[in-house]
Amino acid sequence: MTPPTKTKVLPALAVSAAVVAATLTVPASAASAASSVRPAAPAAQSAAIPPANGHGYYNGHVTIDTSRQGKLYVMKDPNRPGLACGGPDGRPFTKSINDWGNGSAGNLETACVDVLYAAQKEWDMLRYWLGRSGINGQGTGYPARVGVTDGPPSWTGSYLAVGPKQPGRPHYGTLDMVAHEYGHAIFDTTPGGTGSGIETGGLAESAGDIFGALTEAFANNPNDPPDYTVGEELNLNGNGPLRYMYNPSLNGDPNCFSASVPRSEVHQAAGPQNHWFYLLAEGTNPGGGKPNSPVCTGPSSLTGIGIQKAGKIFMGTLLRKTSGWKYTGARAASVSAAIALYGRGTECEAVKAAWTAVNVPAGVNEPVCGIVIDPPDFSLALNPSSGNALPGQTVSSTVYTSATTGTPQTVTLTASGLPPGTTASFSPSAVTSGGQSTLVLTPTIATPAGTYTVTVTGTGNATGDPTHSATYTLTVQSLPTPTPSSR
Template sequence: MRRRALLAAAAGIAAVAVMAPTTPASAKPPGATGAERVAADPRASAATAADRAVASGLDELRVSPDEAYQRTAVTPTGGLYSVTYQRSYKGLPVVGGDAVVIADGLGRVRDTAAAAGAVRGVPTTAEVSADTALETAKGRLSRVDDSRAPRLVVLAWGERPVLAWEATVSGLADGRPSIQHVFVDARTGEVADAYDDVKAGTGTGYYYGSVTINTSGSGSSYSMTDGTRSGIRCGGQNGSAYTGTDDAWGTGSGTNLETACVDGLYGVQREWDMLRDWLGRNGINGNGGGFPMRVGLADVNAYWNGSYTNFGHSQDNQRQATPIDVVAHEFGHAIFQTTPGGAGSGNENGGINEATGDVFGALTEAYANNPNDPPDYQVGEEVNLVGDGPIRYMYNPSLAGDPNCWSSSIPSTEVHAAAGPLNHWFYLLAEGSAPGGGKPNSPICSGGPSSVSGIGIQKAGKIYMGALARKTSSWRYAGVRSASLAAAVELYGASSAECAATKAAWNAVSVPVQSGEPTCSSSA
């Protein structure tokens, strides 16, 4: 049901072992031609082609005799299909063993990527007990609320694969919510790696005027549950959607949580529509699904925790952190997690994750084009979260003290600051270094081109979405550069202005040329 709001303030696919595929025609009507079979089920054709590529060890997909791939998902992306896989080694899951094959509905492989090379010679017997590993993991939190029994894995993210216990613990770290995956070396007992499902962010304003949002219900029973977008609902900290006896929500107050949900639903519904209309993605997770959101978090913050988004308030407690760019940022983390390779680990990967949230915030703000919150490539400009104005500036990250340019220090930079080079790249690609029309100029890093010509935010978004379809868990800035160039070539051709602009924008933020990266045949 569609409703008028008084104020806008604020499926899993089972793993399939890769084996010699059956003839794709087996489920088709007798006598159908090859072209008719493909047209009838392009998704199956793409999956079959990807399975064959994996089974043959094509390009980066080669593995050792002790490893096997399992297909985990087939996701439509911009007219192609992103087919993802996970590896096992002697029956153990390989963390960092993910791979992705890009294929089309005609059964042709377009691209491949793998997070790590083949695993060989790793012992499979632990010398450290699971209980000891769990206690080590708990030590990373200041308060432990819950934990999960560790599982034995091969961790392939580092310089060499190691046998490790993966322990999941949740609670508080430095007073903030945390759900950590801690990898304890099963031979030495040392922490080999860790990542946090909770991706923290911050917010913006809440006044959008009277807007229409999708809810559900009839008669005298209504719910802030979107009946048209699976998984999308909004409520308080108990996880239940707000309900009411009529179909009008919110009071217009910045402290009213029902009003915050009006804003939150308005934002995520615009993001869902933007993904469909501009980027060809079906829902937040790519397969027609989304995630719940909660408001009323007692913190000057907002975050994604791997299962839902949660939104707090400004420092003066006068506004909820649920405007378009913040809502779309937090759901942008969900998009990052549900594209190939998942969330990954490390500060550089985390910075890419944070910038991805900002990119989807900018895209959604542009798509909504609400006059009360015009598109501006700023993050948190309306909420004035702590009294300092915007939190980040995509066109010039240094205005908030973040790096404009990539350097060897990025891997040790705090994740929100490490987002700077990717945010800067996206603005340059979308708008250029001197866009005019009242849009701010954007600086170019030392050694870069004299200027960059923008291609428009929708095309820039398509290229970045195409890059995300090639993501692996070991992604760093070098990988984003190569993947985005592959996407630009796929979408627009090697001789296109779009490909040239993609390359020029990376050069302008000092991400170096990569060996074997796709080539643009025209100059920027």
């Protein structure tokens, strides 16, 4: 039989799937218990078996992990609990041989080859690239049903529904669409949950698109080459991709954030974050056949950090998600994630630059990138710190300064708390930190006897005008009672 046009042999993928299968073995009973799909056959133990051959409509000849129950093979993943694929009734497909699909449009078993393949690739991408365990972060995924809905796939909250219902039509379960829908499950199972509203919904749709791009990149299947478009293999209505992450405006979606984004529609509101992810991963001019990406504000040229690092930072962003998730929160969380993962270097700078480029500005307390340098500062001391004087006499003290951090700065000296009739002078009145000055206090006859605390303050001219002060205890003595003059 002539293979369908989409079918290609992919030996490299077969090897990687086999390696994965060998390293991901979990007890069959655990896999069974975690699945929410009813077993198709009378309950029987799943047994570890070699990966199955699959013949997908979009993905060509692939290997998928299936189970064995009694004499039958089942489209239920023995290594990734919860993943399974079946028809509208939710029962995983079963077969007497472990060879699935025929590559043709409209064949439900073929649809399940593509869907299960995509789910398994996404699971492995989450594990090996992003460090997440399963779709829900707790080692569990969710089943899929094909031929069960019309229009693009949807996430129901408990299973992935893939259409169409009409027989004979190509199914909608491409790598990016399946990964997008399970991406909703990832979004739902990170802190803050699903949320509501257009802005939050847009960030959720974007999460799906980002996981789609990551999954295509991880699978690296030549039948559905990695890209940053959504649904390009579907080509619904002959209109090409549903969304363009590198330039959302190609489909009429906003490239950058504005007040109108929260009033748009959730898939449109995904535009700015999708665009951010592309700029972060690939930059403005990645070359190598990858599309250029425009910016709305800031520097016109950005350099990407690669999709794996961008994916890790995005996963870290979702793990910092809170309820009522908004674009400003996403920027702050992604900066924190980048610093936690990679420090304050290139990645931190790239995260910020990409957000700025899509018109999501920094919050007031955004952490700084780059090497943190303490601002210039100084210290100030007086010696001696006390003295006695009669009115009309002077006392002096030396003001010592020192540069404690950063470069030296000009420190201007003032005195406060002077008793009545007492003057203070500094010579010089300003020093470069590290230098010294002489303070001269001169009480006069107008100064009542007593003990006073004079405060000497130095004000620096560095950023923030740092000030430091020291005190001098001045005791003004009483003049001796005048000797009566002779008359």
